[in-house]
Amino acid sequence: MSSWPDDPDLGPVVLTGAQIAARVAELGAEVAGDYADHPPLLVGVLKGAFVFMSDLARNIPLPVEIDVMAVASYGAGTTTSGVVRIVKDLDTDLTGRHVLVVEDIVDSGLTLSYLRRNLRARQPESLEVCALLVREGRQRAPLDLRYTGFHIPPEFVVGYGLDVNQRYRNLPDVRVYCGPAPVE
Numbered sequence: 269m270s271s272w273p274d275d276p277d278l279g280p281v282v283l284t285g286a287q288i289a290a291r292v293a294e295l296g297a298e299v300a301g302d303y304a305d306h307p308p309l310l311v312g313v314l315k316g317a318f319v320f321m322s323d324l325a326r327n328i329p330l331p332v333e334i335d336v337m338a339v340a341s342y343g344a345g346t347t348t349s350g351v352v353r354i355v356k357d358l359d360t361d362l363t364g365r366h367v368l369v370v371e372d373i374v375d376s377g378l379t380l381s382y383l384r385r386n387l388r389a390r391q392p393e394s395l396e397v398c399a400l401l402v403r404e405g406r407q408r409a410p411l412d413l414r415y416t417g418f419h420i421p422p423e424f425v426v427g428y429g430l431d432v433n434q435r436y437r438n439l440p441d442v443r444v445y446c447g448p449a450p451v452e
């Protein structure tokens with residue numbers, strides 16, 4: 269197995285770990301300012317958001333709570349069908365809570381639009397979204413993101429939580445994936 273530097277499936281670096289860290293610190297400060305009076309419940313969308321949420325949470329100097337849910341979209345390869353299913357639900361009752369959904373990447377926006385509808389039905393006091401990455405030019409649903417880390421070009425990327433076939437999540441940078449199409 270090849271190591272990161274010479275992995276032929278990895279293309280150019282889109283964001284270095286250092287660039288991400290700097291932006292996540294800014295996002296954390298922004299969230300802390302906005303939620304100073306009512307610390308949020310961070311809802312991480314697994315698995316992709318696990319790295320981002322862990323860094324973001326440590327950059328919010330407030331007593332936040334953390335929960336996770338896992339969703340899977342039906343459909344093959346590197347695109348979303350828009351049909352989403354909850355694989356692991358939250359432990360927390362959202363009634364009256366200030367919920368901040370933490371997402372790795374928004375592509376079509378269909379996953380997010382499903383999640384929003386689903387979570388809003390649970391009567392939170394507020395519901396906002398923080399997405400690390402937004403891929404340009406692909407949105408098929410209104411995004412309405414309260415916080416966005418970066419806009420990236422329309423290429424499939426891996427690293428910092430993002431995978432292909434469950435690999436590359438532990439890559440510290442975000443890089444273009446240029447290997448074979450993933451198997452579903």
Ligand code: IMP
Nearest residue numbers: 348374375376377378379424425430431
């Ligand atoms: P959407 O429903 O089209 O917005 O897709 C969002 C989900 O697809 C994300 O939460 C990711 O899990 C996955 N995804 C979209 N683009 C990428 C990518 O470039 N790399 C890895 N996963 C991606």
Ligand code: MG
Nearest residue numbers: 315316430431
């Ligand atoms: Mg994924």
